[in-house]
Every structure is written in structure tokens, then in C-alpha cells.
Amino acid sequence: MTQCPVCNSTRIETRHYAKKVGGAIGTVAGAASGAGAVLSGAEAGAAVGAVAGPAGVLVGGIAGAVIAGLLGAAAGCATGVAVGDAIDSNVLDNCRCRSCGLTFSVGHR
Ligand SMILES: [Zn+2]
Structure with a gap:
């Protein structure tokens, strides 16, 4: 369970910007x-x-x-999602606490 490092709330929402963007880019790149x-x-x-x-x-x-x-397209999408997921996990502040609004990174999985 992901917890906020500040207030220990478990009301955390995960954001997957890179995953979504990566999937879209991958689909186009794969099709191309x-x-x-x-x-x-x-x-x-x-x-x-x-x-x-x-x-x-x-x-x-x-x-x-x-x-x-x-x-x-399918192979490109899968690749893009995998790359985006890695970016989400390692680079971006991919979690946001709904209690205090803090954004933070979690190297989940
Ligand atoms: Zn918090």
C-alpha cells in the first residue's frame, strides 16, 4: 500500500502521464x-x-x-506503455496525496 511520506495517508492517487503518453506515441511510432x-x-x-x-x-x-x-501498432503501443511505465516509476512524481496534496515518486513494483 502506498503511503504519503508526510502525513501517512493511504489516500494516494497515482498518475500515469508518461504511461499514457508513451502508449500513444508508441502506437503511432509502431504503426509508422x-x-x-x-x-x-x-x-x-x-x-x-x-x-x-x-x-x-x-x-x-x-x-x-x-x-x-x-x-x-500493437507492438509499438506495448513498447511505449512499458517505457512510459518505467518513466512513471523512476522519474516523475507519479503519486499525489489526496489528504495534503503532496506529489512524490514511488518506485513501485
Ligand atoms: Zn499527505
Whole structure:
């Protein structure tokens, strides 16, 4: 249980600014860096879909691009959240006491 170092209140709210920001940035960065993966995903999907004919190439290409894009965004988001969480834990004053208003850092976990 997190306690205020001044008044020992346990009415502490945690703030996760870096975690939220990191997740958002990570999602965008992941999707952006996934752009190359989207292309290769589309190619791979098209190659696999080619077995089923011209329509298969289209469907396979779209599916491959969508999957690669989602994977890139998801991986980026997870990375961003992890980085942001580390920042929250180690750098920022990530806790605020609701009794006296003190903000302080807790290296939780
Ligand atoms: Zn306090």
C-alpha cells in the first residue's frame, strides 16, 4: 500500500502521464515503423492468396497489410506503455496525496 511520506495517508492517487503518453506515441511510432511491414505483409499475403487466383491476391494482400499494420501498432503501443511505465516509476512524481496534496515518486513494483 502506498503511503504519503508526510502525513501517512493511504489516500494516494497515482498518475500515469508518461504511461499514457508513451502508449500513444508508441502506437503511432509502431504503426509508422510498421509501414514497411505493411508493404511486405501485403506482398506476403498476395503471394499466399495467389493460390486462390486474382481475387485471392487482392484479399490476401489486404489481409496481410492489415495484419502487419495492427501488429506494428500493437507492438509499438506495448513498447511505449512499458517505457512510459518505467518513466512513471523512476522519474516523475507519479503519486499525489489526496489528504495534503503532496506529489512524490514511488518506485513501485
Ligand atoms: Zn499527505
